[in-house]
Amino acid sequence: MNGKESLEIERKFLVNSFDPSLASKSFRIVQGYITAEKTKTVRVRIKGQKGFITIKGQSSDDGLSRFEWEKEIPVSEVEALLKLCEPGLIDKTRYEIPVGNHIYEVDIFEGDNKGLIVAEVELSSTDETFKKPDWLGQEVTGDNKYYNAMLMKTPFNKW
Numbered sequence: 818m819n820g821k822e823s824l825e826i827e828r829k830f831l832v833n834s835f836d837p838s839l840a841s842k843s844f845r846i847v848q849g850y851i852t853a854e855k856t857k858t859v860r861v862r863i864k865g866q867k868g869f870i871t872i873k874g875q876s877s878d879d880g881l882s883r884f885e886w887e888k889e890i891p892v893s894e895v896e897a898l899l900k901l902c903e904p905g906l907i908d909k910t911r912y913e914i915p916v917g918n919h920i921y922e923v924d925i926f927e928g929d930n931k932g933l934i935v936a937e938v939e940l941s942s943t944d945e946t947f948k949k950p951d952w953l954g955q956e957v958t959g960d961n962k963y964y965n966a967m968l969m970k971t972p973f974n975k976w
Contacts, residue, residue: 880959
């Protein structure tokens, strides 16, 4: 099974209000970071019933894009690798909400990040236009404190 390499282009927003009935699907995500540096992160994740390992490069200056490599691995391997992760797991429920031609991923965080709700939309280019639903709040694209790797180190409840 080969990994998938891509350039991740996304915009990130806070969420003002959220209606779970808008979601086409939802699942729990538990993830940890083997390494979480500014130039690279290595993440393991259980997403629903599947496991993944993901390596991400440094974000562009505007925070819109970065290299990403991801491979599905057995959940049992993720559980073993979580023991090697830096302290501070991310626990959240992700809701996928279709809006126009895009899918917004709305993450409702639990644990030390409880109270934080963030939405991301993946784009095919940095200048691609997309619909912004009225439940979106302030854009936080490129604000490091909203990256999951940073939320693991400095959780929302410590702000």
